[in-house]
Structure formats: C-alpha cells, structure tokens
Amino acid sequence: MSFTISGLAPGTQSRAVVIGTGPNGLAAAIELARAGLMVTVHEASAKIGGGARSAELTLPGFLHDVCSAVHPLAISSPCFEQYPLDAHGLEWIQPETPLAHPLDDGSAVVMARSLEATCADLGADGEAWRRLLEPLAAGWSGLRHDVLGPQPRWPRHPLLMARFGLDALRPARALAEAKFRGARARALFAGLAAHSVLPLETRPSAAFGLILAAAGHAVGWPIAKGGSQRISDALGSYFCSLGGQIRTESRIDRLPEESIVMCDITPRQLLPLAGDRLPEPFRRTLARYRYGPGVFKIDWALAAPIPWRAPACRHAGTVHLGGTLEEIALWESGFSGKPFVLLTQPSLFDATRAPAGKHTAWAYCHVPNGSALDMTDALESQVERFAPGFRSQILARHVFTPAQLEQYNPNLVGGDIGGGAVDLGQMFLRPNRWQYRTPLTGVYLCSSSTPPGGGVHGMCGYYAAARALRGMV
Numbered sequence: 002m003s004f005t006i007s008g009l010a011p012g013t014q015s016r017a018v019v020i021g022t023g024p025n026g027l028a029a030a031i032e033l034a035r036a037g038l039m040v041t042v043h044e045a046s047a048k049i050g051g052g053a054r055s056a057e058l059t060l061p062g063f064l065h066d067v068c069s070a071v072h073p074l075a076i077s078s079p080c081f082e083q084y085p086l087d088a089h090g091l092e093w094i095q096p097e098t099p100l101a102h103p104l105d106d107g108s109a110v111v112m113a114r115s116l117e118a119t120c121a122d123l124g125a126d127g128e129a130w131r132r133l134l135e136p137l138a139a140g141w142s143g144l145r146h147d148v149l150g151p152q153p154r155w156p157r158h159p160l161l162m163a164r165f166g167l168d169a170l171r172p173a174r175a176l177a178e179a180k181f182r183g184a185r186a187r188a189l190f191a192g193l194a195a196h197s198v199l200p201l202e203t204r205p206s207a208a209f210g211l212i213l214a215a216a217g218h219a220v221g222w223p224i225a226k227g228g229s230q231r232i233s234d235a236l237g238s239y240f241c242s243l244g245g246q247i248r249t250e251s252r253i254d255r256l257p258e259e260s261i262v263m264c265d266i267t268p269r270q271l272l273p274l275a276g277d278r279l280p281e282p283f284r285r286t287l288a289r290y291r292y293g294p295g296v297f298k299i300d301w302a303l304a305a306p307i308p309w310r311a312p313a314c315r316h317a318g319t320v321h322l323g324g325t326l327e328e329i330a331l332w333e334s335g336f337s338g339k340p341f342v343l344l345t346q347p348s349l350f351d352a353t354r355a356p357a358g359k360h361t362a363w364a365y366c367h368v369p370n371g372s373a374l375d376m377t378d379a380l381e382s383q384v385e386r387f388a389p390g391f392r393s394q395i396l397a398r399h400v401f402t403p404a405q406l407e408q409y410n411p412n413l414v415g416g417d418i419g420g421g422a423v424d425l426g427q428m429f430l431r432p433n434r435w436q437y438r439t440p441l442t443g444v445y446l447c448s449s450s451t452p453p454g455g456g457v458h459g460m461c462g463y464y465a466a467a468r469a470l471r472g473m474v
C-alpha cells in the first residue's frame with residue numbers, strides 16, 4: 002500500500018526546527034527533510050531518542066532499555082516501514098513467544114505468535130479467542146493504518162474498523178467477561194488491556210488489548226537487537242543522510258522563529274515555551290489537558306535467568322504478573338491490592354544485553370501520577386510470587402520513581418508514559434480538537450499527546466509533518 006506525503010513545490014526551500022528527538026520528533030524531522038526542507042532537530046539530552054534509549058543503568062556491560070523495550074507498534078508502523086532503518090543498523094529480534102502470563106497454580110497462559118497455538122492453550126475459550134482476534138490479526142496489515150492514524154476520519158478499511166470499533170470502545174473487563182468463560186483467557190486479556198493505563202471498567206480500555214493481541218499474532222512483539230537506542234540511532238542516522246542536522250544538549254526554552262516548528266513535547270511544556278504568544282483560550286485548553294497515572298520502574302542486572310515456576314515464561318519476551326482479571330482490575334482501578342507488573346527479559350533473546358551467562362530484566366507498574374511511593378518491594382514480591390528465588394539472582398537494581406522519570410525526560414509528566422490520559426475524551430481529540438495545529442502559524446505539536454498517542458511508532462510526527470506541509474503549499 003502506498004503511503005506518501007507529497008513534497009513542496011519545486012524550488013521552495015524552507016527551514017524547519019524540531020524540538021525533541023523522541024520517535025515522533027525524528028519521524029516529523031524525516032518527513033520534513035524528505036519533502037525538501039532544511040531541518041534542524043534540538044534535543045535537550047546528551048543522547049537522541051526520548052523514550053527509545055538504552056543505557057548501562059546498573060553495572061558495566063548490562064545494557065537496559067530506559068523506557069520502551071518491546072515494539073509491536075514500531076514494527077507495524079506505516080511510516081517506519083518506509084524508512085531504510087535496517088540499512089541504518091536496526092535489527093529486530095522476535096522472542097520465541099511474545100507474552101506469557103503466569104498464574105498461582107504454577108501454569109502460565111501463553112499468547113504465542115501462532116493464533117492456533119494460543120487457542121489450543123486457552124482450552125474451552127480458544128474458540129472465543131479465535132472469533133475475537135482472527136479477523137483483526139488477519140487484517141492487521143490494513144487495520145494498523147486506521148488504528149495508528151488520527152481519528153475521527155473515514156477509515157481505509159471501514160468494515161474491519163467497524164468490527165474492531167464495536168469491541169474496542171467497550172471496557173476491557175466487560176468485553177473479557179462477555180467473551181470468555183474461564184479465568185485464563187480473562188486474565189490474559191486483562192493484562193493486555195492494562196497497557197491502556199485505564200481502569201479496566203472504563204472505555205476504551207479494550208482497544209489496547211485488541212490492538213496488542215492482533216499485532217502479537219500478526220507481526221510479533223519484537224525487541225531491537227542491541228537495545229531500543231538502536232531504533233532512535235537508525236532514525237537519526239537516516240535523517241542525517243537526508244541532510245538533516247541534530248543538536249544534542251540543546252534545550253529550547255523559547256519557540257524559535259523558523260517557518261515550521263514541530264514540538265515533540267506535551268501541552269504542559271508548550272505553555273512556557275510559547276509564553277504570551279498563545280491566545281488565552283488556547284492556553285486554557287492546553288492547561289486543562291489531563292495526564293494519566295505514572296509508572297514506577299526497576300531495571301535489574303541478574304546473575305542468571307529469572308527462575309520462573311512456569312516453564313513457558315522462560316520463552317517469553319514479555320511476562321505479565323498480576324494473576325487473575327479481578328486482581329489486575331483492582332490495581333488498575335485504584336492502586337489497591339498487589340501491583341500489576343509488566344516485565345521484559347531481553348537478554349534471553351539478545352546476547353548483547355549482558356555479559357555471558359548474566360541477564361537483564363525490566364519491569365514497571367502503574368502508580369498515581371507523581372506518586373512518591375517506593376514500590377520496589379511490592380514489585381519484586383510479584384516477581385518472586387511467580388519465580389521463587391528471583392531475589393537471590395539480583396546483582397544490582399536501578400529504580401525510576403515517576404519524578405525521576407520526568408527529570409530524565411520532561412515529556413513524562415508525573416511519570417505518565419503515554420503523553421496524556423487516553424480516556425474517550427482525549428483519545429481522538431488529542432490534545433484538543435486542533436490536534437497537531439496551534440493558533441501560531443507554522444507551530445505544531447507532534448508528540449504522543451497528539452493522535453494516535455503513545456508508543457514507539459512515529460505516527461504522531463508523521464501526521465503532524467503532513468499537516469505542516471499541507472499548510473505550506
């Protein structure tokens with residue numbers, strides 16, 4: 002399927018500035034450079050990549066993904082697929098199994114790449130899983146254009162999108178309880194839907210479960226060989242090959258005067274940058290933008306692989322730790338009970354992440370926005386619950402509280418990793434009905450606070466650049 006932005010009229014040469022080198026900032030920069038603009042990107046940090054960076058957070062030789070780790074959306078991205086990222090050093094690794102979800106009986110529910118294998122593992126609920134996911138997974142190569150695009154708009158695949166939308170707009174809990182009879186399928190779906198960072202009783206939490214499951218069956222949940230930094234480095238390298246310039250350690254404090262300014266930042270950050278240039282009603286709209294819960298994250302250097310009780314977990318890139326749907330829903334709706342933990346174990350599949358025989362693991366749980374609570378013990382207890390002996394393998398740990406995450410990257414307001422809450426009110430009209438535009442000529446928002454929202458896919462930047470280029474011709 003062709004997917005291109007038309008360039009500027011021949012002979013037109015304009016300058017553009019991009020603030021921020023997250024995946025959306027880099028995608029916007031690439032699109033503008035491909036259209037013939039002279040583009041300079043400014044990054045406050047010493048390293049490019051925003052939420053897709055890697056670092057030796059614990060011990061020398063142990064490489065950790067600081068933020069994003071698993072990339073079903075990047076490998077599905079209609080804009081990334083147009084870029085020669087492999088020629089610029091990006092290599093995907095597919096873990097043997099995308100996801101395992103251990104339970105207290107010592108077993109684990111498995112979401113395999115194969116729909117067949119997943120259905121077989123779900124027993125009596127296998128047929129219901131097939132009915133729900135098969136059309137979405139089979140149609141994923143088309144559907145991804147709609148779910149990773151701005152809404153509302155006429156979908157490219159109306160029938161499939163209608164089918165998806167009917168289920169997606171439901172609360173995840175209601176959908177899981179209506180479709181599945183058994184605890185295993187319900188737990189699996191609850192864990193997937195909890196990526197929404199919404200209470201599972203609210204709309205549209207089901208959308209996230211469906212998207213992640215469909216992508217898992219269709220394209221897998223890959224990790225980047227050598228760490229998520231490689232995604233950003235490949236984007237940056239491709240951008241520079243188009244003539245673009247990147248300046249790191251270059252924090253922008255006032256909106257530049259260039260003809261196009263793309264802001265890979267969230268609404269709260271745009272306010273001080275724009276000063277009194279923004280009209281008061283628009284300032285008030287931005288100030289009302291709502292951020293979601295934060296995350297508390299731990300990275301571990303480990304002496305050995307995590308000693309999972311359920312063997313299936315040893316083959317999975319991602320492991321969801323939270324037990325039953327009811328338990329996960331309790332945590333996600335008000336942070337009581339035990340935390341729902343999202344864990345990845347990249348060194349099992351990528352030897353570059355740790356010294357020979359040693360391992361890394363990455364995990365986080367959702368907490369109230371800006372929470373100062375130390376979740377280390379609660380989070381490690383959840384791992385220990387399904388992997389007795391885990392703590393004895395820890396060589397070192399690195400902890401990020403929500404405030405430390407925000408300090409690391411100002412886009413993570415209060416530890417919110419999605420660039421703002423994704424409830425119904427902010428899912429489509431994000432950050433408001435203007436979406437990428439602002440009242441200032443040439444100034445656009447292009448971060449995950451615009452559609453289609455959070456995740457490493459670059460599509461916010463892609464569509465913001467398309468909007469900016471339309472405004473120029």
Ligand SMILES: Cc1cc2nc3c(=O)[nH]c(=O)nc-3n(C[C@H](O)[C@H](O)[C@H](O)COP(=O)(O)OP(=O)(O)OC[C@H]3O[C@@H](n4cnc5c(N)ncnc54)[C@H](O)[C@@H]3O)c2cc1C
Nearest residue numbers: 021023024025045051052068069070071253448449456457
């Ligand atoms: C802990 C965690 C885990 C995650 N896991 C995953 C995952 O597994 N898979 C996935 O797809 N997504 C994941 N995400 C989400 C993903 O990282 C983000 O959705 C994505 O990075 C958003 O991209 P962005 O370009 O909008 O902004 P960001 O990636 O946040 O980039 C913004 C950039 O702008 C820079 N900046 C800000 N202000 C200024 C300024 N004034 N001047 C100059 N530069 C500035 C920042 O330093 C930063 O580099 C995770 C995020 C976190 C935090």
